[in-house]
Amino acid sequence: MRNSDTAMIVYLIVFTMCMAELKTTTAANTTTLKQNFYGKSCPAAERIVRRTVSDAIAQNPGIAAGLIRLYFHDCFVRGCDASLLLKSTPGNESEQDHGANGATLRGMEVIHKAKAKLEAQCPKTVSCADILAFAARDSTLRAGGFSYRLPSGRRDGTVSSIDEAGENLPPLGPDIATIFKSFSRKGMSMKEMTALLGAHSIGIVDCRFFSSRLYTFNNKPNSTDPSLDKKYASFLKRKCPQNSVSGGKVNLDVVTPNRLDSQYYKNLKKKMGVLGLDQQLETTPSTAKFVSNYSKFPEVWAADFAAAMIHLGSLGVLTGNEGEIRENCEVIN
Known part of the structure; x- marks a missing residue:
């Protein structure tokens, strides 16, 4: 290094x-x-x-x-x-x-x-x-x-x-405004939502969750989401053939798939978001400013992601004598 x-x-x-x-x-x-x-x-x-x-x-x-x-x-x-x-x-x-x-x-x-x-x-x-x-x-x-x-x-x-x-x-399908309502109800901000979605820089997703962007965008046969980079759309189609019964999966970030980093936001700037929700962060004015900032300054995203994770961890917690300490996490004592 x-x-x-x-x-x-x-x-x-x-x-x-x-x-x-x-x-x-x-x-x-x-x-x-x-x-x-x-x-x-x-x-x-x-x-x-x-x-x-x-x-x-x-x-x-x-x-x-x-x-x-x-x-x-x-x-x-x-x-x-x-x-x-x-x-x-x-x-x-x-x-x-x-x-x-x-x-x-x-x-x-x-x-x-x-x-x-x-x-x-x-x-x-x-x-x-x-x-x-x-x-x-x-x-x-x-x-x-x-x-x-x-x-x-x-x-x-x-x-x-x-x-x-x-x-x-939060649902994956609707627009950013609808999804943000889920965060807002928890007392979380638009910036926190955008920072937390940076977790999509790692992990995989089933083709079924975004195949409509490739083949039936807006319910139109043989229509591809224009917000996807054309070469990247072709790559995704090879990974997820239409009407395939195999149930394929793809990396949410094709560049650094196992690295939690701000590459996710750089991908969005290049129209390489796998999920429609992801790409909407870059096309929605209220979140696009954060995407741009995080793509340029990885340390800012890291700080905001950390702060949002801590805030998330404080939501509705049980403390003191509330709840219990389970001996087995799968069942109530």
Whole structure:
């Protein structure tokens, strides 16, 4: 690695942590979350999660995207309470069974592995909700080279509803204004939404989620979304043939597919967003200014992404005597 690259990474980490510290103070004051919450009760807690996550990503780099997505999908429904990890029971379909989750969820085995290690060392102490939050932060460090200070002390919820998942998870299809309503209801800004969508710089997506952009744009047969670069559209068509039954997948970022970075925004400037939602960030005036800024200044995006992740992690949390500390993240005690 060149000295200039090392210096940039160090700068990103320091700058991001400073920015995140400001946001953390606000979150901690309003939710009673705090830094080093397990300092006395389970000093090795964060280290155990970090090692588990690092080992998993070393074996499969794509797991980083899955873990960040788990955190997002959990926090957007009932707050960050690990309700996403609860399995369905007779008479109740959980969040996992919603179409936006289901078979698309990745990384839960990493959470369960970390939980098993923590239960062996510190029984009934570390919540599944905090493990999810730690795992997302550690995935950011492993895949992006920058980190942030994250307060903890979340407790686990005892309710998981497929209907609530449908009501709260932002849809992929509608325009930016519609999607932003989901963020706005959570008290999150347009800038935070744009920064968080930068997580689409890693991970994969099923062809079925964007094939209409390639073949039936605006419900017109043999019509391709004009906001897609023509060469890139041809590339995607080769990856996702029309009427294919194979159910193909593509990288959300073809340039640096396993690196959490601002390349995502550079791609959008080149009309290389896979999802219609992504490309709309560049064509919508209220978000285009952020896309332009992030494409030019990666350290600014890193700081804003970190701050937004911390804010996201403070949504609707259970603390104190609320909820419970699950012994098994999949079932209520």
